[in-house]
Amino acid sequence: MRRGNPAPTIRDVARHAKVGVGTVSRVLNDSPLVSDEARVRVRKTIDELGYRPSSTARRLSLGRTQMIGVVAPFFTTRSVVERLRGVVERLRDRGEYDLLLFDVETLDQRADAFEAFAARDRVDGLLIVSLRPSDEEVARMQREGLPVVLIDVTHRALPRVVIDDVLGGEIATDYLLAKGHRRIGFVGDAPTPFGFASSELRCHGMRAALRRAGIRPMAALQKRGPHGREEAIELARSLLAMDKPPSAIFAASDVQAMGVLQAAEELGVRVPEDLAVIGFDDVEEAAVLGLTTVRQPLRETGARGVELLLSAIEGREIAPVEELAPLAVVERRTA
C-alpha cells in the first residue's frame, strides 16, 4: 500500500487485533492454543495490514537460519551442475530450507568459502561438492558444530556420497576389453591442488582391469592434463599421433571424451571404427553426441546428499558413512 512506511510488525498486528503478541505469534505458527475467534480476528488484521513476518527476526530468535550452503566448483565441470540440480530438487521437495550458493573456482575462493561458512551462524548445514576440505577445515567445522556432507569427494571424518572410482575405471576398461581392444589409452586430469583424485582412481581401475586381462598397462598411453575439453583435445592428439596409437580411449570424464572426439574428427580418425571412445559421468550432452560412457547417477547423488545433510541437521548426528552410488556403462555410438 503506502510506500516507504515502515513495514507492520507483529506488535502492530497485535495492537490492531486487540490481542497480545504471543497470540499473533501462535496464530502464525498454527499453534492449537488459540481460540477460533481470536484466530480469525488476527488473520483478518494480518490481511488488512499486509503484514509479513520477518524471517530474519524469526531466525534470530529461533537460532536457526533455515538455509543450507552449497560449496562447489559449479562451472569447471558440467557434472557439478547436474548434481546441483538434484540438490535443488530434493531441497524443494522438503520445503523449509533455502539454498545459499558458493561457487569456488580458485584456491583463494576456496579458502574464503570455507572461512565464511564455517560459521554456524550463516547456514544450518553445508554441502560440499567435488572439493576436499583440509583436516583443519574439517576440525573447525566440527568444533562449530556445523553439519557437513560431502558429495563426490571423501574425508574419513565426514559423511559422504561418492562412487567407487576404481570400480568405474574397471567397468569402462572391461567393456572395451570385451569389444576386443587390447591397446587402450587414457585421458584424464593432472593432479590439482584441490585434491580431485577421482581421475587418478579411475586410471587405477583401468590398470587393474588390464592386468587382470593379462595386458601390461603402459604409461605412455596414459595422458593427463588440466580438466577441460581444449586440453583433452591436445592430449588425444598426442595419443593418436603415436606410432602405434591406441584402438580405444577411456576418458576420465565426458567433457574430456568430447575433446577426444573432436581430436579424432580433426585427424580424420573414424569413431568407433578406428577408435573407440568411452567417457565417464553421462552428462546430458553425452546423449546428444552419442557418446558411450559410464553412467554415474549425478542428480541422485545430489539429492541423496541433501537427505543426509537434513537428517544431520535435524538432530540425528549421523555417522561419517560412505554411500556408494551405482555405476553402469551406457552403450551408444562411440564404443
Next chain:
Amino acid sequence: MRRGNPAPTIRDVARHAKVGVGTVSRVLNDSPLVSDEARVRVRKTIDELGYRPSSTARRLSLGRTQMIGVVAPFFTTRSVVERLRGVVERLRDRGEYDLLLFDVETLDQRADAFEAFAARDRVDGLLIVSLRPSDEEVARMQREGLPVVLIDVTHRALPRVVIDDVLGGEIATDYLLAKGHRRIGFVGDAPTPFGFASSELRCHGMRAALRRAGIRPMAALQKRGPHGREEAIELARSLLAMDKPPSAIFAASDVQAMGVLQAAEELGVRVPEDLAVIGFDDVEEAAVLGLTTVRQPLRETGARGVELLLSAIEGREIAPVEELAPLAVVERRTA
C-alpha cells in the same frame, strides 16, 4: 573449543575485555572512534574466546539481508546456467552479497518463488532470469520496495538486460540468405504459460529478413514445440520429410539446433551440404559440435544484471532501462 557451549556473544567479549558492547561493535566495524589500546584488547579477547559475530543479528538490526535472490528455470535451458555463471562471478567480485538460489521449473514453483521472495525481508534485491513476472507480481514487489532486475525477459516497469530477438532472427536469416539459401525452415518454442516470447520474436525477425529479400515466409516451414532437444528432433523430422524440404534451418536455440542435427544424422541428411543449420545462444556445447550459431553474450548479461541490481539496491533508484546485449554470428561447420 568446547562444543555445545553457547557461542560467545558480543556482550561476553565486552565483559572479558572490560569495555562496553558499543566499543566491541565499533572494533568489529572498523570505526575510527576507538583507541588503539581498546582495539587491541578487544581483538585479543575475540581471538581468545573464538568469537564470531552473528550475521543474523546483524541483519536484523541493520534491516538488510546482504543477500540477493536469483529466480530462474536453471535446468530447462542450458543458457540459464551460463548466465548464472556471470551473475556469480560478478557478485563475488563485489563481495558483500550472498546468493540465494530459487529454481523454477513449474508454474506452481513460479508462483511460490515470487510469493516467497516478494518479501523485502528475505533478500535485498531480486534477479529474475528468463521468467516474465505478471503485472500483479511486479506491482507487489514495487509496493514492497524490493529492487528487481530482469534478464532475458521484458517488463516495461522494470530495468532489464535483454537482446533484440527480432534483430537476432534477422542476423541468422541474413547469414543463411548470403549463403544462397532461399528455402529456410524454423524450429522454435511453442508459446508457454511462462510467457517466453523470444523464440517467437526471433521467428518474426526471420520473416522480416525473408521478406526484405523478396521471399515470402511460409508458415509450413515454421515448426514449434515445447523446448527441448527431443522435441526439436521431432520438429526437424517433419521438416525434412516434406516434399520440398528446406535447405537450411534456423533453430531458436542451440539446444533445438542440436535436435535438428540429430534428426539430420538419423535421416542421413548431410550437414552442411544438404542442410545448413544455425542455432542461437552459443552455449558451450555449440563449440564441441561445430554448430554455427548466433552468439549472445550470456555470461555478460548475468554480470550486467548484477550491476544494475546492486546500484538499485544501493540507493540510486534506477529507471526501468532496457540494456541490449550485442549479437553476432559465430561461423562453424554447420552452415
Next chain:
DNA sequence: CTCTCCTCTGGAACCGGTTCCAGTCTTCCA
C-alpha cells in the same frame, strides 16, 4: 459450593547485533 484442571491469553524477557546519547577526559585556544 469449592476445588481442580484445562484452555486460552497478555506481555516480559530473550535472541545478538547496531546506534545513539550522555558523559568523561584531554587538549588547545583565548
Next chain:
DNA sequence: TGGAAGACTGGAACCGGTTCCAGAGGAGAG
C-alpha cells in the same frame, strides 16, 4: 584559568520475531 571542542567510552534502546510464565475464566468433579 576558563571554556569549548574533540576523542573516546559505556550502556540503553532498538530491530522483530519466539517462548515462557503467570493469570483469567470456564467446566467438571466431589
